[in-house]
Amino acid sequence: MSTNNMHNTHISTQIRQVHGAVSDIVAVMNSPQRDESMVKEAGIPLDRALFPLLVGIERNGPIGVTDLADMVGRDHTTVSRQVAKLDELGLVERQASAKDGRVRHAVVTPKGKEMTDLVDIARDKMGRAILETWDPVEISELVRLIRKLADGVKGLNSGTARR
Template structure:
């Protein structure tokens, strides 16, 4: 098999895997696993809580853009998380008409527990891989993620 064919096949395999990973059913399954037994958060509200941790404090509109969810749905799930005591709303310092979503102390602890659960799940899976393979995968996944987030970085014309 030529290098071009092998690279094309690898690219097709990675594209298919990314497609499967980003499918709603795959994400929902992962979120359900992570949130099982966690008070106040479920598979539907997890992206809002996790996204807020990554980009907040932020308005619901900006959060919706960041997590790829409709603003009205984001707002509805934020309200559920607020009722659970995991997030709060506060005035936006840059726009008196707007409010920002922020994690509460309970929200921060919940996110930390969810992240630990994700890491534990992945550690269990990666422990079955041959030595060095998980570290190499992590290096390459970080590089791919960076390229996807910043498509023009490091590229020359």
């Protein structure tokens, strides 16, 4: 077996390991129990099904329902109803798109931003508990590498990743 084939086998094994680790993280982050615990930790009166949408709108808004549905992996019609509920609660509002007035984008309101700020505090507390035994250099390296991975994945999805 050539050195190149051994190297490729090693990389393939590592890619499987990275995929497994990222899949584990995504499974936890997407679990209803995690959303419930985050809502509880933040002390906010919000249905756990609405929680990821509010955060997604705050982080990525203004955003259309179709893009939001793709981002959270839910059906467009379900997300549309849930965004309407967030609107009723005064947490988001819908605005006409600057590019196309027929398209409505969701944006977080000041009341919604207050709620996501409480979520950020809860997320920080939970994250600190996970990383409390890590060396600061390890944390910095994790942040750098996870950002690099995320950028690569985003580039692959947009067709701009190097081949």
